[in-house]
Amino acid sequence: MTAATDYTLAELCIVAASQSFADEGETLGTGIGVIPRLAASLAMKTTNPDLMMTDSEAWMLSEPNPVGKRSADFVPATESWMGFSRIFDNVWSGKRHAMLGPTQIDKFGQSNTSALGGTYDKPKVMMLGARGFPGNSISHPNSFFVPDHNTRVFMDGECDFVSSIGYNPARLPRGHSLDDIDIRLVITNLCVMDFGGPDHQVRLVSLHPGVAVEQVQKNTGYPVFIPDTVPTTEAPTAAQLDIIAALDPHNQRAHQIKGNPPGNRALTEA
Amino acid sequence: MNKQMTAAQAVAQLRDGMTIGIGGWGPRRKPMALVREILRSDLKELTVVAYGGADVGMLCAAGKVKKVVFAFVSLDFIPLEPYFRKARQSGSIEVMEIDEGMMLLGLRAASWGIPFIPTEVGLGTDIITQNPDIKVIDSPYDDKEWVAMPALKLDASLIHADKADVRGVCQIAGPDHYMDDWFARAAAKTYVSCDELVETDYFHDPAQARMVHWERSMTTGVIPIAGGAHPTSCSPLYGFDVPHFKAYTASAKDDEGIQGYLNKYLGASEDDYQRNVGGLDAIRAIELPSY
Known part of the structure; x- marks a missing residue:
């Protein structure tokens, strides 16, 4: 496979994020947001044809739907009903891998989707609420996508509200071990990370082309474990780009990362 | 048994301080005509249990709510519900914030009579x-x-269905009935508004009966209100009203706040409301969303 030279950062992130779903076999892949959804869709079309996906509404599909408005004669490849109540039956079975974008992610991998600042009774900023994060985080593997890697998302200290369980020994439920918690990849506009460092410390997995280690650390509010060698995030292949384009005919991916920069930032800065 | 009633008759059976479940999900198939009837009433101090959208936001903004039991309150395409946000940030409501699935379990426990x-x-x-x-x-x-x-025991639930007969057989033909069956079961009384009233023999077709998700014994009142879910969607009949939700969201930034929105749209009856939003034909013409 030949790597493409002309690709956007969004496309690089989609390909990197699709790795989350590559080895999952027959499991429900849920990507919330355009890039996570395209990542799961790409995995289903390439590395993991056994992956299961829904139409983000109420049907399970045997082929992922293209994102956005579809032509009137489009026929989705439905294979079963999968309404929201049934989603929870699936979540609690553990046969799911979700990729979501919380507002805060702390050094334990705990995340916040609920409220920022102030007190719990009177938060400074009320957000969505805990949604399904508590259940997802203790029931099945999860990955995160962060379109703007900065110290507000990866903040110092603990999340203002802990929506999802992470590798925090102080909050570990009795009878559980930290290994019961399964946070996989964290894909950002700078790099790919995981929680595979010593004692589940956040670890740099790969750097996007043209990004330096220092940039990642500077934009993360807690120490990132840096292995001796850090590879560059693999560039998309031409075949992958074609599949992504077909899955996203309205180019919604161009609006997911501020300024829609090219995937290899060294090229623009040189 | 004929359970047909008006929205005003249904709301007259509610009391201050009750715990009210509201069906639907975010901006989808909410019993908004019944919510609007609460907005026109003197009811107060309600505890609301919902997969929340503008139903929760409007009730909070109008001072009807003491407490919200929620996992999210969102308009989906507008992620943050403006008036719920205001209520939280001013500390004016109590909350019980839980996971989406925990709410389902709480409703099931109430339905099954277990603690x-x-x-x-x-x-x-x-x-x-x-x-x-x-x-x-x-x-x-x-x-x-x-x-x-x-258990999340409910004094009453409010639900919007596509079709119902006067005996309380309710059909949800859209792709997802969400947790509405559990809201119906968890409540002492369940009031269902419907877009269309049908004869009982409509359900003699098994394909139609297959889309009935709870027994009629769970339905207390049937309130026919075509377009009654507006501005939320009622798939397959109509989508949610994006411009209306944008205007609603923008109103939260005006000095008048919700009062300006209510003055413009609410009216003294659902007929008034529908006139103010362009009429039933305009509601029925709203395109379904693409996910």
Whole structure:
């Protein structure tokens, strides 16, 4: 496979994020947001044809739907009903891998989707609420996508509200071990990370082309474990780009990362 | 038994301080005509249990709400519900914030007459630390701790269905009935608005009967209101009203706030409301969303 030279950062992130779903076999892949959804869709079309996906509404599909408005004669490849109540039956079975974008992610991998600042009774900023994060985080593997890697998302200290369980020994439920918690990849506009460092410390997995280690650390509010060698995030292949384009005919991916920069930032800065 | 009634008659059966479940999900198939009738009433101090959208936001903004039991309150394409946000940020409401699935378990427990359902969901999160009423218990069968999700007993539920007969057989033909069957079961009384009233023999076709998700014994009142879910969607009949939700959201930034929105749209009856939003034909013409 030949790597493409002309690709956007969004496309690089989609390909990197699709790795989350590559080895999952027959499991429900849920990507919330355009890039996570395209990542799961790409995995289903390439590395993991056994992956299961829904139409983000109420049907399970045997082929992922293209994102956005579809032509009137489009026929989705439905294979079963999968309404929201049934989603929870699936979540609690553990046969799911979700990729979501919380507002805060702390050094334990705990995340916040609920409220920022102030007190719990009177938060400074009320957000969505805990949604399904508590259940997802203790029931099945999860990955995160962060379109703007900065110290507000990866903040110092603990999340203002802990929506999802992470590798925090102080909050570990009795009878559980930290290994019961399964946070996989964290894909950002700078790099790919995981929680595979010593004692589940956040670890740099790969750097996007043209990004330096220092940039990642500077934009993360807690120490990132840096292995001796850090590879560059693999560039998309031409075949992958074609599949992504077909899955996203309205180019919604161009609006997911501020300024829609090219995937290899060294090229623009040189 | 003929259960047909008006929205005003249904709301007249509600009392201050009641715990009210509201069906639907975010901006989808909410019993908004019944919510609007509450907005026109003197009801107050309600505890609202919902997968919330503008139903929760409007009731909070109008001062009807003491407490919200929620996992999210969102308009989906507008992620943050403007008036729920205001209510939270001003500290004017109590909350019980839980996981989406915990709400389902709480409704099931209430439906089945059991005090709680054990689950792992919530462990290790602030759902537990911020809800002292939700207990973490030992299991008689293993050495782990478990969350005892309490029954969410409802005094009444409000639901919007596509079709119903006067006996309370309700059909949801859209792709998802969400947790509405559990809202119906968990409540002492369930009031269902419907877009269309049908004869009982409509359900003699098994394909139609297949889309009935609870028994008629769970339905207390049937309120025919075509377009009654507006501005939320009622798939397959109509989508949610994006411009209307944008205007609603923008109103939260005006000096008048919700009062300006209500003055413009609410009216003294649902007929008034529908005139103010362009009429039933305009509602029925709203395109379904693409997900």
